[in-house]
Amino acid sequence: MKEESENDEAIRRLLLGLSDDKERRGVEELFMTDPEYREKVLVAEDDLIEDYLDGSLSEGERQRFRTHFLSTPRQQRRVRVTRELRSFAAVEVTAHSPPAEEDDPQPVGWLRRLADALRLRESAVYVPLAAALVAALVLGSWWLFEFSRAPQLRAQEESRRLEVERLLARFNDPSGTGLPEPGAPVFSLPLTPVNVRGETQIVPPQPDSGVVELRLLRAGNGYNSYKATLQRVGGLSQYSIPGLRDADTSAGRAVPIRIPARLLTPGTYRLKLSGVGADSQPVELDEYTFQREE
Amino acid sequence: MTHDPFDELLDWLDPADRARAGEKYETIRLSLIKILTWGGCVDAEDMADEAFNRVAGRVLELKKTYKGDPALYFYGVAKMLIKECRRNSLTHVPLEEAGEPEAPRVEEIGKEEESPPRERGCLRHCLEQLNPRDRELILAYYAKDKQAKIDHRKELARRLGVMSNALRVRVYRIRGALEDCIERCLREKTPDEMD
Numbered sequence: 001m002k003e004e005s006e007n008d009e010a011i012r013r014l015l016l017g018l019s020d021d022k023e024r025r026g027v028e029e030l031f032m033t034d035p036e037y038r039e040k041v042l043v044a045e046d047d048l049i050e051d052y053l054d055g056s057l058s059e060g061e062r063q064r065f066r067t068h069f070l071s072t073p074r075q076q077r078r079v080r081v082t083r084e085l086r087s088f089a090a091v092e093v094t095a096h097s098p099p100a101e102e103d104d105p106q107p108v109g110w111l112r113r114l115a116d117a118l119r120l121r122e123s124a125v126y127v128p129l130a131a132a133l134v135a136a137l138v139l140g141s142w143w144l145f146e147f148s149r150a151p152q153l154r155a156q157e158e159s160r161r162l163e164v165e166r167l168l169a170r171f172n173d174p175s176g177t178g179l180p181e182p183g184a185p186v187f188s189l190p191l192t193p194v195n196v197r198g199e200t201q202i203v204p205p206q207p208d209s210g211v212v213e214l215r216l217l218r219a220g221n222g223y224n225s226y227k228a229t230l231q232r233v234g235g236l237s238q239y240s241i242p243g244l245r246d247a248d249t250s251a252g253r254a255v256p257i258r259i260p261a262r263l264l265t266p267g268t269y270r271l272k273l274s275g276v277g278a279d280s281q282p283v284e285l286d287e288y289t290f291q292r293e294e
Numbered sequence: 295m296t297h298d299p300f301d302e303l304l305d306w307l308d309p310a311d312r313a314r315a316g317e318k319y320e321t322i323r324l325s326l327i328k329i330l331t332w333g334g335c336v337d338a339e340d341m342a343d344e345a346f347n348r349v350a351g352r353v354l355e356l357k358k359t360y361k362g363d364p365a366l367y368f369y370g371v372a373k374m375l376i377k378e379c380r381r382n383s384l385t386h387v388p389l390e391e392a393g394e395p396e397a398p399r400v401e402e403i404g405k406e407e408e409s410p411p412r413e414r415g416c417l418r419h420c421l422e423q424l425n426p427r428d429r430e431l432i433l434a435y436y437a438k439d440k441q442a443k444i445d446h447r448k449e450l451a452r453r454l455g456v457m458s459n460a461l462r463v464r465v466y467r468i469r470g471a472l473e474d475c476i477e478r479c480l481r482e483k484t485p486d487e488m489d
Contacts, residue, residue: 093437
């Protein structure tokens, strides 16, 4: 076990360019000649990239990763692809989460044995009793199942929420670096605050690769930045989008928010906008709603 | 008897089985690309081809005199090429920058990590080329990050009935196929052709 751990460390040192010549040669020769070891090194390389993206490398390792591991375009691309893959996977899995596994059918053989023991042979008695027992069993099992997995579900939900927020942050990065590829269809919709207008504005169905740009129109003083909170009516999660800026649009001064179309499932959505001034304290401003059509 | 250096090379790698020789060739080439990349060679693929050219030029002699795993001979050639890479890169760097490389600034790192649209298009295209099971597995594997990923991957391994390490290797292989596809896609496609 200790030897394996030392070997893992040697591989990591090699990848970060921290090995001396002897150690480097040892690892590389095995890499060239032993298929299993080769795979081990390559898996370790993937792990190192993920540790970097997770921010779990020490400061020293991070520096070495940047100066050594990322020194070639090929390695830079691997990191970018891993990062994209993780973003894409987070959204895909969030959008297409499989339904919870069904419980196993409840065994009923013991019911008959119980009925036998109680000599309840008449179906007029047996059937309602069996139905009541099965219902109680199913409800009890469901309650126990839900109770036992509630913390896990909450953690999963929280993790999904964070993934979506990360994606929204990228799409709304003021530098514009997180924008989708040129040519991706963008649907823009100016939204007026709920206290100004009467009818709900509609977002028609968009292709998955599309982007919905909501322009939150607002009057009054400008702020250094804005934060929006997005929630689907009836949904549990709220998604924060900080660091937004206002801009002049064809419909007037507005805070644009870009949302990947694939995240918007049909339903009504509510957006709350806050302004952040020089004192960094958020001030609640307006509320907006829109509906994503079926 | 063949005289084509490439045929001679394959014959040296496995005289009995040409298909196995081809596999060894590909494995050695990919390993060399890795080692050259770790050594800091920017054009690792071209350098790996150069390693094969150099070995092919001596293969008749090697077949008579060299004892041991041919992969190690290639490794020796790669080590020399890494030295050449470093010398060449130094000759192209102004004197004041030739010392220990500085860490890129944060904004430069962000730039390096930002996928160009074409790369993203190729990633999506290549994910679609995977068979549905592999696609589902790789997306499930990468769906979580940080602390959540540890429990998530344990659960994934449990559901598949494999050990965590076996899952990592399985995903690594899918990932390898994905990266090969991205590489081909980037070489072949123009941005207009992206899905």
